[in-house]
Amino acid sequence: MIPFKYILGGLQRRKLRTVMTVTGIAMVIAIYAVMNAISTVMVGGFQATGAPDEVVVQQAGAMMAEFSNIDREAIAYVRTLPGVSSRDNQPLVSPELQLTTVLQRDGDERDVNLRGVTDLAADVYTQVSLKQGQWPATGYQATVGVALANKLKLDVGSELVIENASWTVAGILDSSGRIYDQEIWVHLDDLTAQTNRTKYSSFLIKTSSPEAAAALTEEVNSARRYPISAMRADTFFALQGQMAGGIADIGSFLATIIVFGAVFGGMNTMYSTVAGRRREIGMLRAIGFRPRVILGAVVLESVMLALIAGAIGLVLGAFIALVPMNVPYVAAAHVSLGWNEITGALVMSTLIGVFGGLLPAIQAARLRIVNALSS
Amino acid sequence: MLTKMAPFIWKNIWRNKRRSILIILGIAVAVFVYAALNAAVNGLTFPIKGTASSQILNVREAGRAQVLASKLPEIYVDRVRAIDGVQAAAGVLTDIAIVGTARVHIFLRGVQPDEYRLVEDFIVDDIAWENFRSDRRAILIGHRLQSQLGWNIGDQIDLGALGIRAVIAGIVPPQGVDLENHLLIHQGYFQNNRGLEGQISYIVVRPAPSASPSELRQLIDDAFAYSPITTETASAQEFAEEIVNDFLDFLVYLKVMGVIAVLITMLAAANGLAMSVRERTREIGMLKAIGFTPSLICGMVLAESLLLAIVGGFVGLGFAWTIVGTGGTAMEVLALDRNILTVGAALALGVGILGGIVPAINAARLKTIDCLHVVG
Numbered sequence: 076m077i078p079f080k081y082i083l084g085g086l087q088r089r090k091l092r093t094v095m096t097v098t099g100i101a102m103v104i105a106i107y108a109v110m111n112a113i114s115t116v117m118v119g120g121f122q123a124t125g126a127p128d129e130v131v132v133q134q135a136g137a138m139m140a141e142f143s144n145i146d147r148e149a150i151a152y153v154r155t156l157p158g159v160s161s162r163d164n165q166p167l168v169s170p171e172l173q174l175t176t177v178l179q180r181d182g183d184e185r186d187v188n189l190r191g192v193t194d195l196a197a198d199v200y201t202q203v204s205l206k207q208g209q210w211p212a213t214g215y216q217a218t219v220g221v222a223l224a225n226k227l228k229l230d231v232g233s234e235l236v237i238e239n240a241s242w243t244v245a246g247i248l249d250s251s252g253r254i255y256d257q258e259i260w261v262h263l264d265d266l267t268a269q270t271n272r273t274k275y276s277s278f279l280i281k282t283s284s285p286e287a288a289a290a291l292t293e294e295v296n297s298a299r300r301y302p303i304s305a306m307r308a309d310t311f312f313a314l315q316g317q318m319a320g321g322i323a324d325i326g327s328f329l330a331t332i333i334v335f336g337a338v339f340g341g342m343n344t345m346y347s348t349v350a351g352r353r354r355e356i357g358m359l360r361a362i363g364f365r366p367r368v369i370l371g372a373v374v375l376e377s378v379m380l381a382l383i384a385g386a387i388g389l390v391l392g393a394f395i396a397l398v399p400m401n402v403p404y405v406a407a408a409h410v411s412l413g414w415n416e417i418t419g420a421l422v423m424s425t426l427i428g429v430f431g432g433l434l435p436a437i438q439a440a441r442l443r444i445v446n447a448l449s450s
Numbered sequence: 451m452l453t454k455m456a457p458f459i460w461k462n463i464w465r466n467k468r469r470s471i472l473i474i475l476g477i478a479v480a481v482f483v484y485a486a487l488n489a490a491v492n493g494l495t496f497p498i499k500g501t502a503s504s505q506i507l508n509v510r511e512a513g514r515a516q517v518l519a520s521k522l523p524e525i526y527v528d529r530v531r532a533i534d535g536v537q538a539a540a541g542v543l544t545d546i547a548i549v550g551t552a553r554v555h556i557f558l559r560g561v562q563p564d565e566y567r568l569v570e571d572f573i574v575d576d577i578a579w580e581n582f583r584s585d586r587r588a589i590l591i592g593h594r595l596q597s598q599l600g601w602n603i604g605d606q607i608d609l610g611a612l613g614i615r616a617v618i619a620g621i622v623p624p625q626g627v628d629l630e631n632h633l634l635i636h637q638g639y640f641q642n643n644r645g646l647e648g649q650i651s652y653i654v655v656r657p658a659p660s661a662s663p664s665e666l667r668q669l670i671d672d673a674f675a676y677s678p679i680t681t682e683t684a685s686a687q688e689f690a691e692e693i694v695n696d697f698l699d700f701l702v703y704l705k706v707m708g709v710i711a712v713l714i715t716m717l718a719a720a721n722g723l724a725m726s727v728r729e730r731t732r733e734i735g736m737l738k739a740i741g742f743t744p745s746l747i748c749g750m751v752l753a754e755s756l757l758l759a760i761v762g763g764f765v766g767l768g769f770a771w772t773i774v775g776t777g778g779t780a781m782e783v784l785a786l787d788r789n790i791l792t793v794g795a796a797l798a799l800g801v802g803i804l805g806g807i808v809p810a811i812n813a814a815r816l817k818t819i820d821c822l823h824v825v826g
Binding site for chain 2: 146325333340
């Protein structure tokens with residue numbers, strides 16, 4: 076095996092070429108890592124949301140909750156559907172009004188999902204718990220999701236201006252990573268009055284089991300009593316995640332293609348490296364190193380180059396991730412390079428190194444000693 | 451002189467086939483990324499942004515994060531009409547539907563036909579218009595929609611999820627208005643269907659010739675300043691851009707990525723060219739010895755670089771073309787247009803020039819005697 080020092084030494088020669096190649100690969104890896112991180116943030120929250128025993132009801136054909144309008148009288152029908160759980164004789168159906176609102180605070184401006192709920196929400200949303208304070212009651216009180224609260228440094232008692240009115244934070248909710256952590260919940264009646272919207276956006280129904288949820292969904296969609304459509308919550312949020320992910324996918328797809336560009340660049344460098352060291356390779360062969368060892372050394376040099384570049388790229392990516400960004404669907408997005416992204420980036424770097432160096436390495440291994448020595 | 455050298459330059463490029471191909475491929479990748487990216491942006495935004503008018507004003511509910519979620523009471527239209535400087539005003543109720551197996555997004559516009567035509571005076575066949583006016587269930591579709599969905603005049607269509615059944619009365623021909631991507635439907639029928647009686651999304655306004663649009667905007671917003679629902683008035687163009695921004699905030703990052711992709715390629719191309727110059731030091735020395743002037747050498751290297759870039763650009767754009775088409779393929783959201791092709795070509799040339807200039811100058815500056823000393 077060729078000593079490590081030799082391989083490292085190879086990198087030190089032709090500094091400019093090495094630096095340029097490293098810079099190129101680093102930038103590619105930075106983009107790749109950031110795109111993956113964004114994708115994770117956008118999709119992750121949705122995938123965790125939505126239990127199989129919950130059903131989401133929206134207006135038939137509505138693209139998003141905000142564009143969904145359901146007549147309020149429909150609630151009587153929904154409450155009497157088979158399979159709806161109840162508590163203290165109250166059917167667990169949460170009628171909601173959802174809006175995207177622009178939240179301005181201390182120079183920060185972001186789009187936040189506003190959810191107007193009734194007192195029933197506490198019982199319907201079994202996966203959401205109160206970290207502090209209380210559920211939204213009338214009187215312009217708001218309960219803020221924990222991720223959003225942390226991002227904007229909100230606490231019980233903080234004042235918020237939403238939809239041209241002043242609201243007081245009365246509680247902080249925690250849904251363990253679900254999208255509700257990014258939302259602001261207020262009382263339905265207050266939101267209705269403030270925004271003049273007299274229809275519901277959606278219902279969230281709690282049923283007794285996933286099977287009951289499936290049956291209820293089927294009942295709503297086939298009966299067509301009102302122009303509403305139902306979907307099991309896990310499917311619903313998975314689809315939302317897909318929509319969000321679709322956008323992120325474009326980014327990831329293009330980042331992957333750029334990686335090819337990096338591979339070509341790396342290959343060029345390695346070919347040139349090999350060409351410049353023909354004599355040296357000839358000598359190594361002459362003193363007994365076998366072809367496959369030479370191959371290994373060239374590939375290893377290429378991989379090391381790529382890994383160094385990858386590490387630099389990750390650092391660069393970490394800085395890029397700090398730039399505040401309005402990630403669609405996720406108001407308090409915390410784009411950071413987690414283990415997933417780091418591993419992905421290092422794997423990608425290695426692949427760039429391997430593929431960039433493989434063909435030149437094969438060429439180097441095949442050099443006939445005589446030709447190499449006389450060059 | 452340089453043109454005489456063309457065959458020589460061409461041969462030079464192909465002397466090291468591998469390197470040249472790699473440089474070409476690298477440039478092709480960057481150009482492809484640029485083209486595909488912008489094609490995606492184009493396809494997604496053009497139906498909205500491409501043709502919005504700058505004369506017509508748009509009055510919407512103030513403060514909505516998603517401007518398309520704007521909701522105004524129908525009675526506002528009469529109030530707007532009464533404002534000095536307003537020549538015509540019409541309420542519009544919008545929604546988006548996803549139709550067909552191709553999952554085409556269509557914007558529906560619920561309007562009162564006569565009122566609307568006074569504001570947006572578009573060209574349409576008289577008979578088609580009359581058929582639309584007189585039948586409550588009739589719709590007019592933009593010609594782009596027609597080509598995307600294959601609908602024809604007289605077709606009874608079912609906008610499935612929305613539960614709307616309609617008959618196509620006519621097609622809005624090409625004329626550079628955003629209507630070409632939309633569907634006009636009777637406002638009352640649409641309202642009944644969606645349970646939105648008495649409600650519209652926004653109001654479009656045609657200012658009187660003598661009125662100043664900027665002053666009129668303020669006048670309109672002032673008129674509703676103390677009403678329960680306040681308004682925000684902007685030009686139709688600005689409104690369209692807001693819609694796009696709402697959905698595609700993320701685009702900024704994709705665009706930055708596109709720029710970085712180009713930068714990376716420039717680096718790679720420059721690297722490749724520099725390497726090629728370095729390896730031909732001896733040859734360059736010989737050329738200089740036989741009388742090639744430094745500027746000629748510089749020109750040659752630059753020409754090589756440009757040629758490689760042009761080929762790379764072709765390959766990249768060509769690949770983008772096959773994958774994306776010009777709108778209407780499997781990835782129907784993507785559309786490659788003349789603008790993208792031109793800029794893509796310019797980018798390739800730019801990479802060629804910027805990537806090759808330093809190696810070219812260096813090559814020109816090489817001292818003949820140093821070159822000839824080099825072994826191997």
